[in-house]
Amino acid sequence: MKADNEIEKMRKTLKKYMDADRYYHTQGVRYTAAALAMAHGEDIGKAELAGLLHDSAKNIPEKEQLSLCEKNGIPISEIERKSPYLLHAKLGAYIAEKKYGVADPEVLEAIRWHTTGTEGMSRLSQIIFIADYIEPRRFKAGNLDEVRRMAFRDLDECCYIILRDTLGYLKMKGAFIDTETEKAFHFYEKTHNARIHKIKE
Numbered sequence: 145m146k147a148d149n150e151i152e153k154m155r156k157t158l159k160k161y162m163d164a165d166r167y168y169h170t171q172g173v174r175y176t177a178a179a180l181a182m183a184h185g186e187d188i189g190k191a192e193l194a195g196l197l198h199d200s201a202k203n204i205p206e207k208e209q210l211s212l213c214e215k216n217g218i219p220i221s222e223i224e225r226k227s228p229y230l231l232h233a234k235l236g237a238y239i240a241e242k243k244y245g246v247a248d249p250e251v252l253e254a255i256r257w258h259t260t261g262t263e264g265m266s267r268l269s270q271i272i273f274i275a276d277y278i279e280p281r282r283f284k285a286g287n288l289d290e291v292r293r294m295a296f297r298d299l300d301e302c303c304y305i306i307l308r309d310t311l312g313y314l315k316m317k318g319a320f321i322d323t324e325t326e327k328a329f330h331f332y333e334k335t336h337n338a339r340i341h342k343i344k345e
């Protein structure tokens with residue numbers, strides 16, 4: 145776990161690179177992730193750290209994100225070329241490691257998957273994925289009351305609801321769907337169906 149002064153130093157550096165809204169969102173994700181870790185018996189320090197750094201690449205202009213990935217051997221998929229804002233998740237993991245000195249693979253993985261999700265996420269990755277969606281300043285998504293309640297009860301079911309709603313929203317907008325988002329949805333749809341089956345029994 146990072147010492148208080150280390151995480152405090154990171155916070156100060158990050159703040160310099162972010163506009164006010166992104167900074168408050170970041171703090172929201174940090175503390176929401178910590179609360180979820182408490183509720184689900186996960187490592188609070190890791191949740192805070194991943195929450196704090198999850199959008200560390202968001203301030204970088206898209207063109208620069210593309211060239212940073214190319215320069216550093218981070219693969220860019222076709223969908224990421226069409227929607228480069230997706231890159232801030234993998235680039236964020238890279239920046240967390242190289243610039244902020246995070247070595248913990250679980251924390252880096254949680255940052256990596258925070259936008260699309262993926263199949264079989266670790267509980268920490270699920271926590272960051274969910275905290276990003278429900279932190280107190282988020283207000284646009286429908287169904288937030290239900291998602292927020294579910295977040296503290298059942299991480300799998302909460303991921304299912306978020307992915308279902310996100311895919312519905314993206315399809316309505318005609319956006320390109322990342323294969324990871326699709327895979328994540330099918331994975332958590334299975335856990336959802338198993339849950340429904342159990343309730344009916």
Ligand code: DGI
Pocket residue numbers: 169199202227230258259260276310314319320321322323325326
């Ligand atoms: O960086 P944030 O704004 O805090 O949040 P984020 O990294 O979760 O990004 C949220 C956006 O990403 C949201 O509008 C949905 C979108 N998204 C998630 N999966 C996909 C996607 N967008 C596209 N085009 N394709 C996806 O598969």
Ligand code: FE
Pocket residue numbers: 198199202232258259
């Ligand atoms: Fe993000």
Ligand code: FE
Pocket residue numbers: 169173198199276
């Ligand atoms: Fe975010």
